[in-house]
Amino acid sequence: MSYPGSTSRLVIPPSLVAGLLYDIKPAVIAIVGQAAYRIGLRTLKNSGLWVMAAASFVAIAVFQIPFPAILLAAALIGYIGGHARSVYGRHKP
Structure with a gap:
């Protein structure tokens, strides 16, 4: 053949x-x-991280949001969350 x-x-x-x-x-x-x-x-060590992971999955699977946009949103949330923790004294070294 x-x-x-x-x-x-x-x-x-x-x-x-x-x-x-x-x-x-x-x-x-x-x-x-x-x-x-x-x-x-x-x-994923706390409920906030689990929620962010689930929201990312839904954003990709259901709403078909591009991955780079989700990555940038996660980076922004992480930056704001890290800054807020350091300002309010809940930051652990």
Whole structure:
């Protein structure tokens, strides 16, 4: 069997490759999901950070806001929050 533009003798049909990758996809999703969960447990230390993470997810998934805009908003919130904590004496070194 030969496909247009192929010069090799061994040709693997694209449907075979797609079928193999289709079977691997759930395992990859499970591994990435578990890694994201573990990172979230280590980094999201208070309810404010959990709310910000959930709001970011909703902004991307539902409202399709571009990632750079979400990143800038998170940086601004972090800057304002850090400044407010240092002014009001709740900052821990």
